[in-house]
Each structure stands twice: as C-alpha cells, then as structure tokens.
C-alpha cells in the first residue's frame with residue numbers, strides 16, 4: 188500500500204457535500220489511512236459518518252467560515268502535513284471549490300494536478316489515475332511517480348460511497364491556515380441556492396431531461412410534470428439552458444451536472460458527447476427522439492422514435508391513470 192490519502196471535503200450550509208464520501212471510497216482504493224480535511228461545524232458533526240466510510244482522521248480547518256473554502260482549506264492542509272506527514276495523494280471533487288483547492292495545493296506543494304478523474308488504482312507502489320478528455324471520448328491513464336504527491340480532481344458519481352465493515356471514530360486535529368493565506372482576504376457576501384421541490388438532480392433515482400427537440404420553452408412543463416409523477420428530477424441539455432428555457436442548475440453534461448440515476452429519460456436530446464458524458468452511467472436510459480439516427484439511441488436501453496409532443500402527453504396520461 189502507498190501512504191496515507193487525504194480528501195478535501197466541501198460543506199454546504201449545515202451539511203457535508205455527499206461527494207466527500209465518494210472521495211473516501213476512492214481514497215481507500217489507493218492507500219491508508221484516509222484523512223479528511225474540511226471546514227466548520229458541519230464537517231466535524233459528520234465525524235460518525237466519516238468513520239463509517241473509513242476515514243481515520245479529520246483535519247478541522249479553523250476560521251474558514253465566510254471565506255472561499257478552497258484556498259483556505261489548501262493552506263491549512265499544508266500546515267497539517269507538517270504534523271501528520273505528507274500523503275501519497277490528495278483527492279478533491281472536480282468542482283469549483285475542489286479545483287480551487289487543488290490549484291492552491293499545486294502551487295504550495297509544487298505538485299501536478301490531474302483533473303476529471305473517473306478511476307484510481309494502485310499498481311505496485313504507484314498510483315494510477317484515469318481521467319476523461321475530449322468531452323469523455325478518450326480516457327487517459329497516468330502513473331504518478333512513487334514519492335510524489337498526486338493531486339486528483341475526481342468527477343462526481345465515479346465511485347460508490349461504500350461503507351466499511353469495521354467503522355472507527357476518527358481522531359480530530361484542528362489547524363488554521365496561516366494569516367497571510369490570500370484566500371483569507373476573500374469574504375463571501377451572499378449566496379443563493381435555488382429553490383427546488385422534489386429530489387435533487389444529481390441525487391434523484393429518476394431523471395427526466397428535455398432538449399431542443401421540445402420545440403418551445405413552454406413545452407418544458409411536460410418534462411417537469413413527468414419528473415414529478417415519477418418522483419424524479421427534471422434536467423436539461425445545454426442547448427435549452429443556453430436558450431434561457433431553464434436555469435443552468437438543470438444542465439446535465441460535461442459543463443453541467445453528472446447524474447447516475449436508475450432511470451434517465453432523454454426527450455428531444457440528440458446525444459452530443461458533451462451531454463452523454465454526464466448521464467451515460469445511468470442504469471437504464473430511455474430516449475424519445477423523432478430521428479432514429481440520433482446518437483442518443485446508441486446508448487439507450489429503450490428507444491422510442493417519435494414526436495415528443497405526441498408521446499409526452501400520452502405517457503403522462505397513462506401514468507396518471509395507473510394512479
């Protein structure tokens with residue numbers, strides 16, 4: 188086994204972002220012990236959950252609330268390394284905050300960053316990471332020299348957040364970023380979270396996504412209705428986000444959310460690589476498209492060739508009738 192592996196954990200409001208537990212699962216594949224670094228009371232309150240996911244130590248970053256988390260966490264992690272020793276890898280989500288943290292760590296530790304990572308493994312003493320490029324068309328495998336710290340940006344939904352058989356309560360080390368840390372000069376003045384009823388897009392068991400083939404913004408109401416009937420979340424292709432039909436938070440794909448529901452229903456979506464990279468891990472994919480040559484049918488488990496405007500109302504009606 189290589190040395191310890193650290194994970195950077197984001198907190199949102201009073202909760203730890205679920206991606207932290209996916210990172211813990213990834214970390215356990217390449218080393219131990221697993222050390223988690225994060226900010227605030229929400230982070231330490233989740234100690235039991237971290238223990239259940241195999242995390243041995245929590246590094247609690249003091250005084251980062253109200254600042255941009257990435258840079259402060261990175262600077263505090265470097266302080267903690269002085270006490271705990273250097274890890275073989277540091278994993279963060281391939282998110283805005285995660286990438287910010289990795290960029291700071293790269294400068295502070297003079298280590299390279301590998302982003303968009305979907306798999307990690309240990310081969311001998313070397314960590315091997317796989318990351319996707321060209322919108323998911325190619326997978327690149329990179330071996331990190333043993334003795335170098337691998338900084339890894341992990342794509343959401345790439346690892347199942349498995350529990351360990353023998354959970355232990357993690358120890359807690361509290362550290363602060365040095366006062367000269369640039370990110371401490373940032374101040375978060377406001378934040379808004381979109382109000383949404385029903386399950387979150389990236390956590391829903393069913394996602395119903397609409398694309399340009401819906402024809403007009405008002406037709407998106409059928410996507411929302413179908414999603415609601417199936418207790419799922421509505422999603423969208425970038426084409427209709429860019430057109431202003433729905434907010435960016437609905438976008439699935441390379442520059443949107445990665446989803447892995449049990450069922451993904453794509454309506455009027457062509458299946459561009461940049462869209463498919465964000466949903467191709469779904470367990471079952473149903474596509475409705477009037478063009479039988481549409482690329483989405485290549486990955487669909489069930490393809491319905493036809494006009495969405497005719498199919499959606501009938502489908503909604505049939506589901507309502509079944510109660």
Ligand SMILES: Cc1cc2nc3c(=O)[nH]c(=O)nc-3n(C[C@H](O)[C@H](O)[C@H](O)COP(=O)(O)OP(=O)(O)OC[C@H]3O[C@@H](n4cnc5c(N)ncnc54)[C@H](O)[C@@H]3O)c2cc1C
Nearest residue numbers: 398399400424425426440441442443455456457462477495
């Ligand atoms: C750097 C980069 C990043 C990108 N990131 C993303 C991303 O994150 N997510 C994303 O989605 N895209 C992304 N894109 C854009 C992507 O390349 C496509 O342009 C986009 O996904 C197309 O959206 P669409 O399928 O809704 O539209 P279109 O490609 O226009 O497809 C519309 C489909 O609807 C079908 N259709 C038309 N009428 C009907 C009807 N009445 N009934 C049924 N079907 C019908 C058509 O046959 C067609 O297949 C990105 C592009 C770039 C360059």
